[in-house]
Amino acid sequence: MKILLLMFVLAINIYANNATHSFAPSTDCKECHKAIYNEFSTSVHKHSTPQKDPIHKAVWDKHPQKNKKEQYGCGKCHTPTANNLDAMITKGKKALPDANNTTHQAGISCAYCHRIESIELHKRSNTNIIAKEGKNYFGTLKNHVDSPYHKIKTTGNELMKNGNVCIGCHSHKMNKWGLNVCSTNIDNEMNGKNCVSCHMPKVKGSVSDFKDTSEHAFHGFAGTHHYSDMLQQYVKIDFKKHKDSFDIIIQNHSSHALLLHPLRLAVFKIVITRANKTIPLKDTTFARVIGKNGKPAMPWVADTTLKNTMIQGAESRIINYDFTLQKGDKINTVLGYYLVNPKVLKSLNLQDDNSSTKFYEFKKSLFKF
Ligand code: HEC
Ligand code: HEC
Ligand code: HEC
Ligand code: HEC
Ligand code: HEC
Incomplete structure (x- = not known):
């Protein structure tokens, strides 16, 4: 036996x-x-x-x-x-x-x-x-x-x-x-x-x-490096006006976080066009930072998640802008990302690599008010 x-x-x-x-x-x-x-x-x-x-x-x-x-x-x-x-x-x-x-x-x-x-x-x-x-x-x-x-x-x-x-x-x-x-x-x-x-x-x-x-x-595997346009439909951007401010709502209709690898940084950019003037508003970033002893660290050293602002699966994230819109304003938005968070480019020797430094525009929207 x-x-x-x-x-x-x-x-x-x-x-x-x-x-x-x-x-x-x-x-x-x-x-x-x-x-x-x-x-x-x-x-x-x-x-x-x-x-x-x-x-x-x-x-x-x-x-x-x-x-x-x-x-x-x-x-x-x-x-x-x-x-x-x-x-x-x-x-x-x-x-x-x-x-x-x-x-x-x-x-x-x-x-x-x-x-x-x-x-x-x-x-x-x-x-x-x-x-x-x-x-x-x-x-x-x-x-x-x-x-x-x-x-x-x-x-x-x-x-x-x-x-x-x-x-x-x-x-x-x-x-x-x-x-x-x-x-x-x-x-x-x-x-x-x-x-x-x-x-x-x-x-x-x-x-x-x-x-x-x-x-x-399709065997090109739509993702963040290539063919991200095939995935655009799963993220919706909405707009809601309040009296002295407005909201942007980012709805992630995928089952997982918007970006998965901890190297990534997502950025939401917004510019208002009023008559012939353009008024850029503050960028919002989304990331999951892993680390140890309170500092960001490599994946084999990190023992905790220091910060996680990434938009999660099935989440609707609301960003409020303290900005009063006027009739005729146009609101241009871009949701995009860097494959490698610009903060770590140098430490990884990737500052000259095009795929790492490029800003990928994932989804653009235009709202008219
Ligand atoms: C990462 C995994 C993966 C790799 C790599 C992969 N396939 Fe597939 N393949 C799949 C899956 C999953 C399906 C089923 C798709 C479906 O049901 O819609 C599939 C479907 C197919 C089909 C059936 C066609 C169809 O439309 O369903 C063929 C033929 C095929 N693959 C051949 C290949 C060939 C040839 C390669 C390399 C050039 C390859 N696959 C690489 C996962 C893979
Ligand atoms: C000599 C031709 C030939 C070669 C070479 C070939 N295939 Fe195929 N394969 C076929 C045919 C024919 C079909 C059936 C297609 C159909 O009915 O539409 C098929 C179907 C498939 C399917 C579909 C299975 C399914 O049920 O969805 C897969 C997966 C697949 N092949 C994988 C491969 C992989 C992997 C290779 C290379 C390692 C390969 N094939 C090389 C001819 C070939
Ligand atoms: C054998 C392991 C393995 C399997 C099985 C596998 N993947 Fe992957 N996949 C990887 C690795 C590793 C990467 C990252 C490659 C790199 O960038 O170096 C990746 C990357 C990806 C990406 C990112 C693409 C981009 O442009 O950023 C997508 C999407 C993906 N896989 C989808 C799938 C899907 C869908 C299947 C199942 C049909 C699958 N994978 C099966 C290992 C796998
Ligand atoms: C409802 C659609 C949907 C489903 C289901 C889904 N994904 Fe995704 N996936 C997305 C979207 C949208 C993105 C973000 C693409 C972008 O930002 O360019 C993404 C991104 C990814 C990436 C790239 C992340 C990165 O950090 O580079 C990988 C890998 C991936 N998905 C794998 C998977 C795997 C594995 C599954 C199944 C367990 C899955 N996805 C299920 C829609 C989906
Ligand atoms: C359990 C499977 C698995 C193992 C083991 C693994 N990886 Fe990966 N790796 C993946 C998958 C899946 C992806 C795609 C994830 C995505 O795009 O979000 C990936 C993506 C990556 C990426 C991003 C690549 C790009 O082009 O953006 C890096 C960097 C990476 N892996 C490094 C490593 C290193 C270094 C090791 C070994 C120490 C390792 N991985 C071990 C599954 C694995």
Whole structure:
């Protein structure tokens, strides 16, 4: 009995640690899924590695694991197809991402996502369980032709259907001090919307070159780096006048906070045009600042949230302006963001990186009074 029990425990351990699998390269898919492949090529999922994402690199460069040339724990989500992923995420193994290893540079690849069979829920971060059989892809197509290259599994994959296939990596990441560095509200049903329907909306173009379909799920993954225009509809800006002041109401209709990564800074700008004069009013900023001992700190040092003014999921935030409007006034507003809070650009050596310093205009509105 004891031996049996021991074998069982060992089996679980081997299973849990066996994160390494081999995956067909995404370029294999290009031949038949051209539209999807081209969109994916522009996405952050394709460019999630330190060699391809300057912001990820900047933070990784400061990480104690990098400086000790130890493991690359980030690999679990940032280089999940690495052929030595087990070593990368195991203490003491010394395995870092390599620019010349194609399995390290594939990002969150086509085959990786389409082989997520189940997700184990854990306190620090969840774990994707990958189907052992290669070239057997999960999907949601109801009527499909057969593929000469791979098998298609549509039955029983609830994860693909309900949009939860994303939460193995996106639900949360807790550091060793018990602080959730980043978390998405995974209770993600929102007026019938989920991660997939908001971030992968249906767009024109065929699923494959074998059968003409009018639309497919967008694989550029609308987000803060790219295609944010596809998400504008989920944030509404309203205006309400009072006697000597007025309100702006920002309604976040998504299931999670407006921005999720603690590096981000959202800014709401407002300018009144009166006759030929422009009158700028004060900017309002939204951020979640993590830190230690009362000071902002890196994600592996921080043990608390110092300040959180970020607009939360399903929240309506009211900003009051102590300003008396006159007939004919025009109110121009912009809700936008910096991917990297300007205050930390220098300490991360990102002051010359365009994607980090740029102000992204997410949603513009004009109200006439
Ligand atoms: C549990 C999965 C997971 C792990 C482990 C992980 N990340 Fe991430 N990381 C993500 C997800 C998901 C995002 C996208 C979040 C967003 O955009 O809000 C992300 C985004 C980032 C970004 C923002 C990138 C950009 O271009 O704006 C940085 C920086 C980053 N991660 C650094 C790291 C570092 C450094 C490590 C390892 C020490 C790490 N991450 C480990 C899941 C993870
Ligand atoms: C030789 C052509 C060919 C290649 C190469 C190919 N596919 Fe497909 N794939 C198809 C066809 C055909 C379909 C069915 C399309 C339809 O019925 O509209 C399909 C469907 C799919 C589906 C949909 C499953 C569903 O139920 O929603 C997924 C996922 C998929 N392929 C993933 C991949 C991935 C990942 C790769 C690369 C590793 C790849 N395919 C390479 C031909 C191909
Ligand atoms: C294997 C882990 C993993 C899985 C699974 C995953 N993601 Fe991601 N995702 C990431 C990482 C890592 C990043 C950040 C990459 C970077 O910027 O370096 C990211 C970034 C994003 C972004 C930000 C895009 C932008 O322009 O800022 C969106 C949106 C996103 N993912 C949506 C999804 C959706 C939807 C799914 C499920 C269909 C999904 N992800 C599944 C790891 C994952
Ligand atoms: C109702 C629509 C909706 C749903 C559901 C939704 N999102 Fe979002 N998501 C948004 C909007 C809107 C933004 C903000 C985009 C912007 O400001 O450019 C966003 C931003 C993001 C970002 C980028 C955040 C950053 O800091 O860079 C990631 C990553 C993301 N969502 C992942 C997810 C995941 C994973 C799920 C499912 C658990 C999900 N979203 C569910 C609408 C949605
Ligand atoms: C981050 C995870 C993720 C990645 C990476 C990814 N897919 Fe998908 N893919 C999905 C999800 C989720 C769906 C289901 C969309 C739906 O139900 O609306 C899907 C749907 C599909 C479909 C069926 C078409 C449709 O409209 O439903 C095909 C074919 C496909 N993917 C191929 C690919 C190929 C090829 C790549 C790489 C070029 C790729 N996928 C990369 C998550 C992913």
